[in-house]
Amino acid sequence: MPKVLVSDKLSPRAVDVFKGRGIAVDVKTGLSPDELTAIIGDYDGLAIRSATKVTADVLAAASNLKVVGRAGIGVDNVDIAAATQRGVVVMNTPFGNAITTAEHAIAMMFALARQIPQANASTHAGKWEKNRFMGVELTGKTLGVIGCGNIGSIVAERALGLRMRVIAFDPYLSPERAVDLGVEKVDLDDLIARSDFITLHTPLTEKTRGILNAEAIARMKPGVRLINCARGGLIDEAALKDALESGHVAGAALDVFAEEPARDNPLFGLDTVVCTPHLGASTTEAQENVALQVAEQISDFLLTGAVANALNMPAVTAEEAPRLRPYMKLCEQLGSFAGQITESGLKSVRIEYQGDVAGLNTRPLTATVLQGLLSPLLESVNMVSAPVVARERGIEIKETRSEHCPNYHSLIRLEVTTERQTRSVEGSLFGGTLPRIVRINDIPVEAELAPNMLYSINEDKPGFIGSLGTTLGDSGVNIASFHLGRSDAGGQALCLVQVDGPLPAETVDAVSALPHVVRAKALRFS
Numbered sequence: 362m363p364k365v366l367v368s369d370k371l372s373p374r375a376v377d378v379f380k381g382r383g384i385a386v387d388v389k390t391g392l393s394p395d396e397l398t399a400i401i402g403d404y405d406g407l408a409i410r411s412a413t414k415v416t417a418d419v420l421a422a423a424s425n426l427k428v429v430g431r432a433g434i435g436v437d438n439v440d441i442a443a444a445t446q447r448g449v450v451v452m453n454t455p456f457g458n459a460i461t462t463a464e465h466a467i468a469m470m471f472a473l474a475r476q477i478p479q480a481n482a483s484t485h486a487g488k489w490e491k492n493r494f495m496g497v498e499l500t501g502k503t504l505g506v507i508g509c510g511n512i513g514s515i516v517a518e519r520a521l522g523l524r525m526r527v528i529a530f531d532p533y534l535s536p537e538r539a540v541d542l543g544v545e546k547v548d549l550d551d552l553i554a555r556s557d558f559i560t561l562h563t564p565l566t567e568k569t570r571g572i573l574n575a576e577a578i579a580r581m582k583p584g585v586r587l588i589n590c591a592r593g594g595l596i597d598e599a600a601l602k603d604a605l606e607s608g609h610v611a612g613a614a615l616d617v618f619a620e621e622p623a624r625d626n627p628l629f630g631l632d633t634v635v636c637t638p639h640l641g642a643s644t645t646e647a648q649e650n651v652a653l654q655v656a657e658q659i660s661d662f663l664l665t666g667a668v669a670n671a672l673n674m675p676a677v678t679a680e681e682a683p684r685l686r687p688y689m690k691l692c693e694q695l696g697s698f699a700g701q702i703t704e705s706g707l708k709s710v711r712i713e714y715q716g717d718v719a720g721l722n723t724r725p726l727t728a729t730v731l732q733g734l735l736s737p738l739l740e741s742v743n744m745v746s747a748p749v750v751a752r753e754r755g756i757e758i759k760e761t762r763s764e765h766c767p768n769y770h771s772l773i774r775l776e777v778t779t780e781r782q783t784r785s786v787e788g789s790l791f792g793g794t795l796p797r798i799v800r801i802n803d804i805p806v807e808a809e810l811a812p813n814m815l816y817s818i819n820e821d822k823p824g825f826i827g828s829l830g831t832t833l834g835d836s837g838v839n840i841a842s843f844h845l846g847r848s849d850a851g852g853q854a855l856c857l858v859q860v861d862g863p864l865p866a867e868t869v870d871a872v873s874a875l876p877h878v879v880r881a882k883a884l885r886f887s
């Protein structure tokens with residue numbers, strides 16, 4: 362039974378989902394990094410929000426971990442590169458809290474415009490400072506949206522409803538989408554120079570860190586107001602403090618901080634700053650959405666192999682997963698076969714999908730071919746890490762698809778070019794589910810790959826099969842099945858022999874030494 366750890370405060374509905382799907386679940390929140398590292402090795406899945414930091418150290422201790430599910434959007438608390446290297450799928454729930462977070466940004470904008478928190482505190486204190494809290498109207502003001510994705514575009518829609526003029530900076534926002542949303546697409550300089558309010562909705566990346574730094578703040582309109590419900594690192598907090606103190610920035614509403622939990626921050630105590638403790642996603646509705654979704658996604662992945670909303674792996678739907686499974690087995694075998702007979706550096710890999718399989722989602726299949734191919738050559742690689750590892754090693758990967766497939770419903774052809782030669786192996790599914798190798802180096806053969814196999818290439822000469830059988834028999838190796846193929850009479854021949862148990866190295870050497878044998882090798886398949 363797979364086991365999941367919930368290490369942040371998630372709606373209890375997540376636990377219900379895990380239990381309902383037959384997954385064991387522990388809830389342990391508030392763990393220190395050391396405590397998490399000490400126990401993570403017991404779990405197949407980890408469900409988190411923003412508090413848990415899934416660092417390379419945590420991942421190094423996570424020997425059984427297959428999936429990290431983020432009940433929310435931002436994954437800057439997860440070392441995705443390290444997860445990918447370790448073959449751990451990282452998923453998020455990209456929509457479940459978007460409306461709620463957009464609403465928080467709008468609420469923060471109103472709070473800023475009318476100083477509601479300050480007025481609230483003053484009124485509770487019995488001060489009745491009617492003349493102190495003079496606000497500004499939103500109607501007709503220009504709102505600059507930095508990052509116009511899911512949340513930014515909801516904020517834009519709501520702001521248009523408030524009769525604001527909305528301008529947006531987002532390099533990935535298409536002009537058509539901007540027109541549909543009713544926003545003006547501008548560059549960052551323009552946005553900074555023209556906005557009365559600026560709201561941030563980008564992820565925190567190396568490109569966006571400090572996007573509003575001292576220099577950007579200096580170019581803003583005097584009296585500008587800033588809202589940040591995305592990530593703390595987007596604004597330079599020290600520069601913002603200076604600009605608030607000088608009055609150049611009239612106010613800032615911040616839900617997120619460079620260091621969280623933020624117990625001590627340079628901006629605390631300024632009466633022009635409105636703060637909330639990372640509450641953007643904190644509504645009952647959003648928390649139920651993301652908890653249910655992440656629990657379903659983690660369960661689907663652990664139980665069926667379906668992959669949704671992964672940041673480091675192609676998607677596989679619950680409908681596709683069972684259809685892809687036999688092809689994945691075939692792809693793994695094709696890759697593993699090629700990987701085991703490869704003895705020099707890989708240069709390129711070409712995968713041809715023919716027939717029915719060409720109409721399926723082939724990205725996970727290609728990832729599985731690469732996993733099979735690289736596994737015999739590298740220490741630990743799986744379908745999450747294999748494409749990245751292949752790219753890092755400069756291996757060129759080509760994928761082609763054709764509906765045309767004369768002899769089979771589906772055929773997958775893998776061609777591997779190394780520093781020395783090009784080899785190919787082709788396979789199909791018999792009866793729709795059983796992987797079979799049907800061609801090796803353009804020589805037809807029909808073989809099922811079993812855990813222990815002997816592969817040999819020989820000249821097609823009389824007597825070879827007898828001497829091979831005798832050599833194996835003399836070594837006490839029992840033959841389970843025997844598959845032969847040849848290019849033409851007297852030309853190159855090959856055989857794949859399934860044997861009962863691992864082949865001793867001396868036996869392989871003895872086969873290699875037989876007359877007419879070009880090469881012999883023991884192969885293992887899972």
Ligand SMILES: NC(=O)C1=CN([C@@H]2O[C@H](COP(=O)(O)OP(=O)(O)OC[C@H]3O[C@@H](n4cnc5c(N)ncnc54)[C@H](O)[C@@H]3O)[C@@H](O)[C@H]2O)C=CC1
Nearest residue numbers: 434435462508509510511512531533563564590591641642
């Ligand atoms: N305060 C809170 O509780 C919450 C905060 N968030 C934060 O909000 C962020 C945005 O969430 P979504 O809108 O759902 O993400 P999204 O991925 O839908 O949108 C992000 C947008 O930022 C744009 N972008 C990327 N790099 C950019 C750059 N250098 N300059 C300008 N735009 C850039 C992208 O093109 C994209 O359109 C999340 O990454 C997360 O950090 C999300 C949910 C709750």
Ligand SMILES: O=C(O)C(=O)COP(=O)(O)O
Nearest residue numbers: 410411412433434435642
């Ligand atoms: O979804 C996000 O990106 C958020 O920032 C929400 O964070 P939280 O789950 O409330 O800790």
